[in-house]
Amino acid sequence: MNLRTPRTGGLALLAAVILFLPLALVNNYWYEVAILVGINAIVCVGLNLLIGYAGQISLGHAGFFGLGAYGSAVLTARYGWPPAAALAATTAGVALLALLVGRPILKLKGHYLAMATLGLGVIISIVVVTEDRLTGGPDGMSVPAFTLFGLALAGERLWYWIVGGVLLAAVWIALNLIESPAGRALRALHGSEVGAQVSGIDATRAKLGIFVISAVFASLAGSMTAHYAGFITPGKVGFFHSIELVTMVVFGGMASTFGAVIGAATLTLLPQLLTVLKEYEMVVFGAVLIATMVFLPRGFLPSLVFILKKKQK
Amino acid sequence: MIAPQLCVTALSKAFGGVMAVDQVSFDLEPGKVNSIIGPNGAGKTTLLNLLTGVYAPSAGNVVFDGADVTGLAPHQLAARGMGRTFQNLQVFFNMSALENVMVGRHLRERAGWLAAMLRSPRLAAGERESREEAAGLMQFVGLGEYLGAEADAMPYGALKRLEIARALGGRPKLLLLDEPAAGLNQTETQAINALIVRLAQSGVTVVLVEHNMRLVMGVSDHIVVLDYGRKLCEGSAEQVRNDPRVIEAYLGSAEPEAC
Ligand SMILES: Nc1ncnc2c1ncn2[C@@H]1O[C@H](COP(=O)(O)OP(=O)(O)OP(=O)(O)O)[C@@H](O)[C@H]1O
Ligand SMILES: [Mg+2]
Numbered sequence: 189m190n191l192r193t194p195r196t197g198g199l200a201l202l203a204a205v206i207l208f209l210p211l212a213l214v215n216n217y218w219y220e221v222a223i224l225v226g227i228n229a230i231v232c233v234g235l236n237l238l239i240g241y242a243g244q245i246s247l248g249h250a251g252f253f254g255l256g257a258y259g260s261a262v263l264t265a266r267y268g269w270p271p272a273a274a275l276a277a278t279t280a281g282v283a284l285l286a287l288l289v290g291r292p293i294l295k296l297k298g299h300y301l302a303m304a305t306l307g308l309g310v311i312i313s314i315v316v317v318t319e320d321r322l323t324g325g326p327d328g329m330s331v332p333a334f335t336l337f338g339l340a341l342a343g344e345r346l347w348y349w350i351v352g353g354v355l356l357a358a359v360w361i362a363l364n365l366i367e368s369p370a371g372r373a374l375r376a377l378h379g380s381e382v383g384a385q386v387s388g389i390d391a392t393r394a395k396l397g398i399f400v401i402s403a404v405f406a407s408l409a410g411s412m413t414a415h416y417a418g419f420i421t422p423g424k425v426g427f428f429h430s431i432e433l434v435t436m437v438v439f440g441g442m443a444s445t446f447g448a449v450i451g452a453a454t455l456t457l458l459p460q461l462l463t464v465l466k467e468y469e470m471v472v473f474g475a476v477l478i479a480t481m482v483f484l485p486r487g488f489l490p491s492l493v494f495i496l497k498k499k500q501k
Numbered sequence: 502m503i504a505p506q507l508c509v510t511a512l513s514k515a516f517g518g519v520m521a522v523d524q525v526s527f528d529l530e531p532g533k534v535n536s537i538i539g540p541n542g543a544g545k546t547t548l549l550n551l552l553t554g555v556y557a558p559s560a561g562n563v564v565f566d567g568a569d570v571t572g573l574a575p576h577q578l579a580a581r582g583m584g585r586t587f588q589n590l591q592v593f594f595n596m597s598a599l600e601n602v603m604v605g606r607h608l609r610e611r612a613g614w615l616a617a618m619l620r621s622p623r624l625a626a627g628e629r630e631s632r633e634e635a636a637g638l639m640q641f642v643g644l645g646e647y648l649g650a651e652a653d654a655m656p657y658g659a660l661k662r663l664e665i666a667r668a669l670g671g672r673p674k675l676l677l678l679d680e681p682a683a684g685l686n687q688t689e690t691q692a693i694n695a696l697i698v699r700l701a702q703s704g705v706t707v708v709l710v711e712h713n714m715r716l717v718m719g720v721s722d723h724i725v726v727l728d729y730g731r732k733l734c735e736g737s738a739e740q741v742r743n744d745p746r747v748i749e750a751y752l753g754s755a756e757p758e759a760c
Contacts, residue, residue, distance in 0.1 A: 364618055364619065369610035372600055373607060379596060382587075382591055383592065383593060383664075385575035386575045386585050387608075
């Protein structure tokens with residue numbers, strides 16, 4: 189194993205961070221923050237495959253996150269499904285929905301795609317709020333703990349390891365995908381769609397595939413959040429959460445998997461550290477988005493790598 | 502006579518009121534170098550876009566290897582054995598040079614999502630093979646010194662050849678080159694010339710769109726002349742050179758270089 193390649197080296201570094209971070213997590217509050225970072229990072233790693241690598245925008249991924257959360261919640265709380273079955277059914281359902289909706293939506297480009305995905309997110313969020321008999325409406329609903337072989341998975345410490353493990357797996361999968369024929373096809377589409385097509389790439393299929401995969405990442409993160417927190421509200425389904433996610437990806441660095449993780453970590457921590465700013469969370473995110481576009485158009489991690497490489501020369 | 506590899510019949514493309522390609526018909530024999538020439542705006546690039554499925558024709562049809570392929574998408578035509586380069590580069594500047602060529606092999610790679618995400622051993626082996634073959638193709642087109650380069654760090658002449666290497670990655674039966682020598686110096690143009698000859702010798706049918714008349718007249722087995730979207734004439738280099746209509750068309754507009 190060569191630790192000097194970004195693949196294995198980066199994965200090892202991430203594993204080490206996850207492994208040793210608990211030494212710094214002084215109380216349950218910080219465990220909660222770390223779990224939140226991990227959850228957001230999982231969504232962002234998937235979203236970055238779509239936005240950063242394939243070059244297709246989505247302003248509706250909080251919708252898929254919400255469907256994952258509420259799918260697991262409703263099936264377990266209202267219908268008494270075993271959580272594992274609910275998780276599987278919800279994930280498959282979200283994948284199918286993304287497949288069906290993605291087909292017409294992904295024919296659109298640029299602003300039109302942004303508007304269509306935004307619309308999708310808004311519709312999902314409205315459905316969650318209005319179907320109050322199932323979802324509890326704006327008040328939210330409580331969710332049973334995830335049980336596996338009769339054992340309830342509960343507590344911040346346990347969930348820290350679960351989320352950490354899933355994040356590591358998500359990053360590994362994303363890195364694998366990028367360095368594969370399918371991943372190259374996505375990057376090629378981003379570089380030149382017509383160049384990709386004449387090379388034999390079915391653009392519609394490739395975009396649809398990565399749209400579904402990124403939706404599944406978001407949905408899984410949603411399901412985990414529901415069971416871990418034991419309670420969900422429509423806040424995480426709405427438009428603002430979609431914007432938060434995109435900002436994390438853009439800030440961390442588009443087309444950089446570890447950048448997406450750093451973006452998620454930074455922008456999840458920022459409001460926690462500057463508690464005075466919590467009221468102005470939206471303003472902070474807006475400002476970060478604008479500042480990134482103006483000063484670091486490649487995003488944080490790619491810019492850092494660029495500067496370090498230049499210094500080496 | 503050998504069965505033609507490509508039969509183009511009354512192919513047309515209108516942009517608004519402009520007939521960019523107007524009732525153009527011709528046949529191409531396999532394994533030959535065929536050039537399409539004509540003054541600026543004659544419709545050469547539009548014709549290539551029609552043949553490779555980038556544009557859908559307004560009328561007419563295209564038969565490739567005996568099958569009607571009119572209206573097929575570019576990736577479907579690529580799967581049937583067409584490869585092409587672009588006049589205005591369509592390089593993947595977000596990737597390395599080698600990766601650009603590896604994309605050209607797409608149709609011959611295992612592109613499944615699940616195998617990719619879990620990096621199956623077979624996929625990993627395929628990746629190594631892909632790298633080696635792409636490197637070989639880069640050597641073949643004379644890009645050996647750029648094996649480790651990022652595409653956005655390469656000079657224009659090298660990028661032109663990078664597109665050729667990418668197209669060759671698909672092992673095309675029909676290779677369409679849109680002005681491969683534009684902007685290249687004498688030495689680079691000679692390299693392209695030699696490359697085209699080698700490709701034709703290996704059995705690839707070449708369609709060359711080019712303004713450099715020395716190159717065209719030197720390598721072409723057959724030449725089709727377009728003017729204002731219409732076919733003016735076709736024939737051997739000798740026939741075309743001496744055709745008064747061709748001379749008229751060129752003298753009436755842009756001067757061809759070094760005729
Ligand atoms: N996408 C388009 N939309 C509208 N008009 C177009 C389009 N593409 C080409 N045209 C027009 O069609 C005509 C033929 O253009 P084309 O690019 O095919 O010429 P060409 O022979 O390749 O010229 P050149 O030698 O300059 O490359 C021109 O009048 C051009 O303006
Ligand atoms: Mg042209």
